[in-house]
Amino acid sequence: MKKVFALFISMLMMVGLLTACSSGTKEEKNTPAENTETTEDAVSDSATSDTSSEGAIEINMYHSWSTDSTRGAALDSLITKFNKENEGKIHINVTVNPDFPAYQEKVKAMIATDTTPDIFHYNFNPNDLSRQNSGKLMDFSSYMDDEWASRFGEGDIETLTINGELTSIPFEKAGALIYYNKELFEKAGITEFPATWDGVLEACEKLKVIGVAPFSLYTADDAWYTCNLLSYIAASYAGTETLNTGGSIDTPEMVKAAKFLRKLLDYTTGDAIGANYSVAMNNFASEKTAMVIDGPWLIGSLGEIENKIGIASAPTFGDGIVKPGFTVTDAQTPWAAAKQDDPAKEEAIVKFMKFITSDESTKQLTLEGSVFLSAKLTLSEEELKNSGVLLSQYITVNSASAESIVNVQRNLTTAANAALPSLLESLALDVVTPEEFIKQLSAENE
């Protein structure tokens, strides 16, 4: 009797499992009229998604901007608009994976397994052209006429053209600027943001006295905040031109920058070692720290304290090597697409790319999503004024920048980037000296 009962229960569970699986499949296939956003890390197979039952060309888009962020919401609204405008002809299905480092690895795995998403974005790295060299990406060069090309920043198209093929469309390219908490600065007796790095050190001491950790930094994942700081210091020592030309990072200026970074690593939170972006960002948003170097997307997370926040020009060493107010920009995050067999689908992808990089879309993404794009932005005085306390500050500081460099980590090889978190931790914990830090990073970069 027990055996029969056990068998019955097992069968019941099996039926339940199968039912759940089949209903899940149904839900994914029942695409509503608007863009379908799946937050699970689902793989969309470009080969199996040509046309829907209504005859519309189905395009599977994979990106990392979740709709609970301002930029994700702005992008989502544009995709919805595109789907409505092209109802019955083209339909964009969206899958979101908000964990950007994991997302990037997933995209690589998808390319490797011939399940490249129809459209996706990624961090462009001239030292990691594995995606471009895979031969699985669509070439936009025949569609890139003068009119479309004129939409983008100078040199962006050239940068993304690899071996004569334009496999990416310029999209996001934002400056990582210094945000500081004016109220905490005032409490510490600092009246204005320091113009020199020595002034920053003095400010850090004063902030420490009132029990505030001066900098939000982290070492896990891509250690981006810490690398932004390193990039600013390195540019202050070496000048933007030297760093922008690439080459070896084992230079006296980089060693000096590592030494200065080591000093500043004493002015961060106790959880910086091992923390990731969200921990460090929340430390700033919850006023545990007084400074952070982040992109415009941070603005959306500072709603409650936005009136306390200022955006500062970068300090220098006052020696004229860099122009005051220079900026560090993050890597280009362009769009790319899977190579298509169907010309109609290829044209549909191009149509969407033109739509998303149009003047109107660029304006909407910047004003609603606080996203800065490679595509040119034209704002009236009034639009700038109405863009919000922080966004208008950001635009002002960013546009006043006389020169800029790309974050140093974006020009490192994948192997060097993988070694960077543990090397930064070693530097912070004095396991390696600044000289050893640069030497080991340089060795990984070769």
Place this chain on the structure above:
Amino acid sequence: MKKRQYSIYLAPAIILTLVFYIFPLLYLCYVSLFQWDGLGPMKFVSTQNFQKVLADRVFQSAFKNTLIWILSALFLHIPLGIVLALMLSRKPKGWKLMRIMYFVPNVISTTAIAFLWYFIFHVDVGLINNVLKAVGLGNLAHPWLNSLDTALISSQIPFILYVGLTMVIFLTQLSTIPESLYEAAEVDGANGLKRDFYISLPLMKPAIATNILLNTAFCLRNFEYPFLMTGGGPANKTTNLSLYIYRQMINANKYGVSMAAGVITVIMGFCIMYSVSLIGKERKGKTYD
């Protein structure tokens, strides 16, 4: 039974082993001889990946940390399991409830446990540091998971403490020991500790061998605790072989190097398992002769 019948019964197991174990293992060995970023073409580099791996300080650290995990299993986790099993075998009041309580963590996912302990040890919001501050011992608060001195042992604590499965295996073995042996020992005047040392422990040797095998295997493939609690840091202080393999493949895109490290881990695992099984067999023979 005819040979043909044997073959029919064995065929599914052999096919599954070939497809899901032998073939991937051979493929692992094959890829370890190539330089490959996972996307482009593979370039044959002979044993260069193995040389790179063996010369890599991070691999050496990962190897050492994996050995420390195995030692913690042998000298902390398993002895704790033995002590608890011996205590519960005496059936004190509430022993059934305690047995369940000790076993419960084994049915919770390692991920959940790792996160739980991450927040216990967290430098700011962690239970330990906040309790220390609350009782006036704030000066003892410490970045447990971020410090070079305490990160490794802190990430091992959940594994060392959660001995439910190990304990149950020991309890099962203890239940097979005839009561008459204990009665005879009592007549001879043996007290509780002597009973444990001269009767229980010698007869628990097969279970000890089993637990050594199971826990060594766990330590070799352990991934969640270092990945979720410390991310392998600080400064690779808690990186183990599984995490090293993952990092080389996923973060550094060095598939060949990752596979070479995998091959070394498989060989290391095989050697340890074989040694343990030999010791187990030898002791088993001695016990029951």
